[in-house]
Amino acid sequence: MxxxxxxxxxxxxxxxxxxxxxxxxxxxxxxxxxxxxxxxxxxxxxxxxxxxxxxxxxxxxxxxxxxxxxxxxxxxxxxxxxxxxxxxxxxxxxxxxxxxxxxxxxxxxxxxxxxxxxxxxxxxxxxxxxxxxxxxxxxxxxxxxxxxxxxxxxxxxxxxxxxxxxxxxxxxxxxxxxxxxKNISVLDEELNFKDLTDKEKTVLMAVLSRDFDSIKIKMKNGDYELFEKSRKEKEPSRPFDKLREVMSDGSYQNIEILRKGGKVVSLVHKTKHKV
Known part of the structure; x- marks a missing residue:
């Protein structure tokens, strides 16, 4: 043929x-x-x-x-x-x-x-x-x-x-x-956690994302209420561009800027996410 x-x-x-x-x-x-x-x-x-x-x-x-x-x-x-x-x-x-x-x-x-x-x-x-x-x-x-x-x-x-x-x-x-x-922090379990509640899944996904320096998880009456991610940018080369980029994220944020000798030496941003 x-x-x-x-x-x-x-x-x-x-x-x-x-x-x-x-x-x-x-x-x-x-x-x-x-x-x-x-x-x-x-x-x-x-x-x-x-x-x-x-x-x-x-x-x-x-x-x-x-x-x-x-x-x-x-x-x-x-x-x-x-x-x-x-x-x-x-x-x-x-x-x-x-x-x-x-x-x-x-x-x-x-x-x-x-x-x-x-x-x-x-x-x-x-x-x-x-x-x-x-x-x-x-x-x-x-x-x-x-x-x-x-x-x-x-x-x-x-x-x-x-x-x-x-x-x-x-x-x-x-x-x-x-x-x-390969650079997405995902494990097989993330797509197979059928025994977890929706809130437990959300918190687990947040922890596995690894896009933070620290994370705080708040619970109320044994139930997940919110989590807060904290990330520190040391000596950002273009601090105000970085600040605008951080502020553009839709999450509720707390932003701390540390200046030394007239120069921005660190930028810490914390984002809160309701579960």
Whole structure:
């Protein structure tokens, strides 16, 4: 049988920007979206327990990406909060931008990864979410493949190798989810703590985020009430820019500035979060 080139692939076969995947994907993807055992894990992945300070990006960058419709759920005009899925996507945007992908093409990537329907059994398109979960729980590395026109898909190394063997290879950018997620302080237990209450989950996620020098947790009548994160910036090179960035975080804050000899030597900011 004559082998089709990527340019000639059709909806009845494999779309030009789609990567042929093994049977494992169809089985696991359908189970991920439909089986009730996955429901709590999906909810935990999308629970917004994080803030701009957890993204490692400056406020102005996040604000620009939000106004450019790159974020998954832009709450412009309100306090920005983020889920693990949001942070994984933000880190992916950062990687794409560092590799020179334009805002316009990055929006195309977002469309292919989050919008519309999947290519089989009419399920929603949750391809990025699925591979993030596979990486976090199974350690299965997924690769984001982006072609020159911004079209994209995701696959494992094995599925990529088989696809390229069958259909040939086009110029593309490849980003490993493992490399994207390695700096996110997340453990398997974070997505599998079904025996914890919502408040216990929130506090645990806060502790595991590691974006603080100290954390205080306040309880009332044996129940979690709030936690306070404290972080110290020693001798900030541009203290007033840093101050503006800190103040842009929507959390309730207490900011302390220590000056010595007319110079700002430290900036301590404490953020309080109700549980």
């Amino acid at each position: 004559k082998k089709l080139s990527p340019e000639k692939l059709t909806d009845n076969n494999v779309l030009a920007h789609k990567i042929a995947k093994g049977l494992w994907f169809q089985v696991e993807y359908q189970a991920y979206l439909q089986d009730k055992d996955w429901k709590s894990k999906r909810l935990n992945l999308k629970t917004k327990n994080f803030y701009i300070s957890d993204t490692n990006e400056k406020y102005r960058v996040i604000n620009h990406w939000g106004s450019s419709d790159l974020l998954l759920d832009d709450n412009d005009g309100g306090w920005r909060s983020f889920s693990l899925l949001d942070i994984a996507w933000i880190k992916t945007i950062s990687a794409l931008r560092e590799l020179g992908l334009s805002i316009k093409k990055t929006k195309e990537v977002k469309k292919h990864l989050f919008e519309g329907k999947s290519d089989f059994v009419g399920l929603p398109n949750r391809i990025f979410e699925f591979y993030v979960m596979q990486m976090l729980l199974e350690g299965k590395d997924g690769y984001l493949i982006v072609y020159e026109d911004g079209s994209s898909d995701m696959a494992t190394r094995e599925d990529l190798a088989e696809h390229f063997r069958r259909f040939g290879m086009r110029n593309h950018i490849a980003i490993s989810l493992k490399s994207i997620l």
